[in-house]
Amino acid sequence: MRDSYKEDRLRQRTVDLVSMSSVVNSEGERIMADKIKAILSDFDVFKKYPEYLRICPVKDDLNQRYSIMALVKKPGVTKTVLGIGHFDTVAIEDYGSLKSFAHQPQELAVQLKKSIQDPEILQDLENSNFLFGRGSLDMKSGIAIWLELLNELDQQNTGKNLLVCFVCDEEGNSKGMIDAIPFIRQMIDDHQLDVISAIDTDYTSPQFSGDTRRFLYGGTIxxxxxxxxxxxxxxxxxxxxxxxxxxxxxxxxxxxxxxxxxxxxxxxxxxxxxxxxxxxxxxxxxxxxxxxxxxxxxxxxxxxxxxxxxxxxxxxxxxxxxxxxxxxxxxxxxxxxxxxxxxxxxxxxxxxxxxxxxxxxxxxxxxxxxxxxxxxxxxxxxxxxxxxxxxxxxxxxxxxxYPHHTLDKNIAKHQEFVDEMFACAPEYTYLPYYPYISDLSFVSRANPKDIDAIRQLIPGYDKLNRVDWVSLDELNVPMMNVGPWGKDAHKFTERVYVPSILEVYEILEKYLAK
CATH class of the missing domain: 3.30.70.360 (Alpha-Beta Plaits)
Incomplete structure (x- = not known):
């Protein structure tokens, strides 16, 4: 039975985030980071433990962008899940004359009904379970999930800690995630955390027309x-x-x-x-x-x-x-x-x-x-x-x-991770690679031969590279993407299916409780 109260909270949280522009490589990213930091600072857990909330500046950034880390730690618990979500979006030029409505889901839907002719999109516009707007799917609904989990987890008995990194620039060069790695390592060391898995809540979509399956992606291209x-x-x-x-x-x-x-x-x-x-x-x-x-x-x-x-x-x-x-x-x-x-x-x-x-x-x-x-x-x-x-x-x-990764089921901790997630999401389909590239590329060890090769093949590599490959070797955790489901990411008809936001929230809530 669906928790309508929690679903409404997740919907509203998503709408609030979508209402603010955070286009990649703009000052909107910094303003959005300020917004997320303010939301987190108002949670009881971070009022009590302000040291569990840290900012991770992007180095030498003209827009002074930064990412944010938030930790909910349980007494005596070391097992920790690393959550990842990006709050930047692609630009809104594709909305054309409707650009002014790109961040207003309700008003945008009204305007789209006047011009859209595609029957599938029209059907979804008439369905109140779909929320339109830039970033609704990619991926402010995923950010909403982490915010709600951090707020609720403090009051629950769980077997795992949760460390979430809210990052900028994923739609650009992943500077947010890359520059956050040393800060993540420091947080792990400071609080003696044992990071057992990394989970991204980036969006998922149909693989073909009419596909309604939900996915657990055990890696990334x-x-x-x-x-x-x-x-x-x-x-x-x-x-x-x-x-x-x-x-x-x-x-x-x-x-x-x-x-x-x-x-x-x-x-x-x-x-x-x-x-x-x-x-x-x-x-x-x-x-x-x-x-x-x-x-x-x-x-x-x-x-x-x-x-x-x-x-x-x-x-x-x-x-x-x-x-x-x-x-x-x-x-x-x-x-x-x-x-x-x-x-x-x-x-x-x-x-x-x-x-x-x-x-x-x-x-x-x-x-x-x-x-x-x-x-x-x-x-x-x-x-x-x-x-x-x-x-x-x-x-x-x-x-x-971006290095590619996938879980190796011959490795015990990888298989254990898959089994635990399937127990929480038995109706979901497992696929080995998230198909859209993601920040999960930077939570695990890369092939050393590939790193040696790109050092030679990327002109001016030493002046461009910002990845601490040694820190990735030390982090090296199994990863998975499980995110809200929707359609048309990076298009002006981008939309998220709101019940799927609740689905993912409940999956992660169960996983953290184990």
Whole structure:
């Protein structure tokens, strides 16, 4: 039987959080952190034990953002669950003319009814169990769960402590979680906690139309950002065969890699989505009839099995296929053009070198204020490329890097964790990897060989990296994601199914009581 009182509290808590903008990389994140800190400070447990509430500043942050840690500790209990939730959201530009309603769930639903034609969305708009608005699903409903648990847990007899980290910047570079790791380690040491598991309450969604299953995710996918800098051979637009168009090289890379299932990662447990482009740009700052000398493309690549060196080999080979396709096309078109023109066809003798970047040259470059980390890495490679000559494709990686993890049921404490969670959520379906990337990447040990590889493949790594990999080795806890269920995260029709917020609350309440 549903606890309507608790469900209403969770709904209202979610509405209150959604009503405040906390778009990633904005001062709204700091204001939201202030709000969460104020809510927690008003709980009796933190009035009594203020030392159990700590802030974790993001280093060198222009918006002075910070994350918050909150601990409820039971007398004589050392077993501790680490809870995680991010309070930032993606931007609201996708709401278009309805931007002013993005943080007003009730008013937004009224406005959406006037324009939405999709029958499934219309049906959900008529269902009071769905709550619309930016962050309703991803993931302020998950934050509401942790707030209610921290408030209630103080009055309950439980077999576990609860340490929750409310983090910023998950939708950006996960700086909130990454910079909180040393603070988490300090809290663990200060209070002699034995962290037995980490649980994220990030959202879950249908895997196909009509899917109403709920999920326990025993891990998370990883992510690498694969970038290519294509250096062409510039030419006048009236003499295109005298050069190699850098944009043509980028186009060939996209044709080879983008949405190509040959580049899905797979193992015995799962298969990832294929790579997708995130950005394309060339170096021309103004109009001219000269072809582009340099152009770049960035691919988002989900990982679950391959190590970094395997990916490097695969994407090196992809670049080789792309350059051959371009040169064959240029040669073929040039011969046909010469035939049409009735002129002598001299061999073009074009060559494109393929290179993997290495951090073996120390360049005097620093990350600029407000400079995007991807742009910094690209600038780093461009400066190194300018030393070389000739057409080339340079493969490199960019921040952020997210390691993949999954529970190993051959490890006793992992299997025990799964069994305990299933006992609390018997109707849920277990899947090995959370499919949307998450801060769970930073609660467990990464493959040392992969760390060595990214140190070489990410330009300016030492100036960009902020992950304390040693602390992750020390933390190294089994993880799971169990979050509210809803639809259309990162879309203007984002919505959470309110009864699922209560479901997750009750699952975690049972787990903490054991």
């Amino acid at each position: 990883g992510k690498i950002l694969v970038q290519y800098l294509c250096v062409g051979k510039e030419a006048h637009a009236a003499d295109p065969f005298a050069g190699i168009d850098a944009n043509e090289l980028v186009s060939a890379l996209i044709e080879e890699i983008n949405m190509n299932i040959a580049y899905c990662d797979k193992n015995d447990l799962d298969v990832t989505v294929p790579p997708i482009t995130l950005s394309i740009k060339d170096d021309k700052q103004q109009y001219s009839v000269q072809t582009a000398k340099m152009a770049s493309v960035t691919f988002n690549v989900a990982t679950i099995g391959k190590d970094i060196r395997e990916w490097e080999k695969l994407f090196f080979e992809a670049a080789d296929k792309a350059q051959k396709r371009v040169l064959d096309k240029i040669d073929k078109n040039y011969q046909e053009y010469c035939s049409l023109k009735g002129i002598l066809c001299s061999p073009l003798q074009n060559k494109v070198k393929i290179k993997s970047f290495r951090n073996d040259v120390n360049l005097d470059l620093n990350l600029g204020d407000n400079e995007d980390e991807r742009d910094f890495s690209l600038r780093y490679v461009k400066k190194q490329a300018s030393i070389d000559s000739g057409a080339q494709i340079i493969l490199f990686l960019s921040m952020p890097y």
